[in-house]
Amino acid sequence: MRILSTLLLASTILLIASCSTPSVQATPSPTTVGVETATRTPQILQSSPTPKGSLTIWFTPTFAPDPSTPAGFLLQERLTAFQQANPGISIIVRLKEERGPGGLLETLIAAHNVAPSALPDVIAIDPIALNSAALKGLLVPLNGLVAEPTPPEWYDHALLTTYDLGSFFGLPFASEVEVLAYRISRYEEAPASWSDILASPAAFVFPAGDPNAALTLFQYKALGGPLYDVNGMPTFDPVPLNDLLTFYRSAHVSGILSTSIFQYLSSTDTWNSLKSDQASSAIAPLSAFMATEDPKNIGAVPIPARTQPGICPTETWSWSIVTLDPVRQSLASELITWLTQPEFLGPWTYALGMLPPTASSLAMWPEGPAAALASSLVTVAQPKPSAEELATFGPILHQAVEAVILGGVSPTEAAQNALEELRRP
Template structure:
């Protein structure tokens, strides 16, 4: 098929060729007859089909069309959906499940936070032993944890996103990056310290590496020594001008993307997606794990997860056929790379066009943690985030901020 553009409108198409960007009205899908192909409805999140990425549109169109050719008994009803707010995938799933269950898709993709909400609402169906053995065995155990809920696999990881450090073009990376080496070599540290809710991921990694812990229910366990020593780094770094309170306004690494490219020195926390976007554009960047006290290489992992949303056995069979087909390692790496994302399977990751980065990612995955669930650790996470903000603005010392956290939780 010819290269295709994506529309921001939900679109249904029998041939699975994506609509042009000039489309203004959704194309209605044909009504299946008893003798015609059975319908497979897929809701595809907009971030996995960005409008400004023509190559991604072409590759996705080709993959969907190839599935259609090889499975002529299935008619693919493909709908591009926004992710957030009213009309987003999660909100529509929740609303339709009660009043119009027939309007639900058979298959869609969610980030982990949304998957947990959907799972708690009973909107998802288990994938345990429903996908091919080859796919299951090719997914690292820590990656499978992304889609786990109450000892069931409800989400199958498709693309991954990790956090790590990148150094500006031309900067010589230190041999080992630790919190002490940042201070000793006077390297500015730039990270998304802000958070609309809960605890920022960088402080979470550093706190856990210092001896903090997460409970079996996913909540933060307060360790005064680990928190105090981590906050002490920020107190000292602030005094030396190596961290800036403006970091509290950064919610995501893209907020300081231009600084990474233009500044001559610094350790900038990035997502793997942002890193790949830049190196694919020809920007040469050094890499390192997030700095911790002892140099432990840790990261927070997140990603897009396939979820099964139909309870009908025949529709589930069609959805699983498509899911197993899309998780062919070659198809997965082909599409993940044009999205500047990491594939979830080991075989696909080994085919990444940057072998050294693939090895770096594989090492990070050996010690990756899950994002905190807001429901499981809300109060503790917010208290620790407030403590960081107080230290980074010079309002409290590390000792005082730690005591504030303990007092707040004890009360």
């Protein structure tokens, strides 16, 4: 790292409107980083090359260095400190949609094919996009550029999605996770297992309308259910699948799971149902729960499983390097290392409401219920199903859940039907 200089680098903040966001312009400040929003459809051919004295990072809006939010303020401060420590280097932040025509991966592919000079140096990337980008040769292996993250300091759930083709392509920085949020007054104790959910008449909701059945697939895998047989062919084990569908059926028969659960497509939908008191417990994003700060009325625990201690689906975001220039790679590696130091990563992930990837970062969270919850989550956290798994198994599981809840099909029959459907040519 270059010696810290008192020279503050002036950089322009440009907030260029997206198709759904009004235009805003801010006064240039020597202590800020340049920020540009992107249109949903990338205009690659009109993009300017990255200036030689700068590093360009692509973010989604969730991670934007926006000083009006606690997390955004912390990130802006951290990036500014890196600029000050590296005289002559400015940081340009470009915001991209998470998915879609103007999304991170789609824009990365388009820029690679049409205008390589418009590529970023560093990208904040989710696990599905990381896997796809690595397979397409769009990311630089980090081996030899940064210290390789290893357990026990780095949590397993954070590392499992960063490796591909024998190399690691991402340095994890935060994990979006899902929990069970519940109204404390409706339960004698925090629900920790299926039996606890079934023991109370309180309504429970999960995103059963998700056509890829991501939560059901995650629960099936958590029960030890295999997805491929010894010959590498897709399969289901009817025993754990029957167990899971029996839980759903029992909850429905007892009035805990209503047929209305199929209107919920995501954990955000079910969280909103809990907030509006349409349910007593619901699958919810940890970030939404932490932002609510209503500990007297709403609690959160790992998602109940067949037995304690529960489960926790995670989506880990990582820093990846794109630039092929060795000098810029060196500076980019310094930057992503700077952004994963515990003294920053701890407060930043706490402000984001996401799990940090390292034990020392979690130790930087303030003592209290949130830190205690996070400590319980990291012990059971596992990555969400991959894109391939969702596409192959998700729709069939969705049909099985519908058959049990809406069609009156027995769990045993639905599990067997799912296996036969999977084997069908």
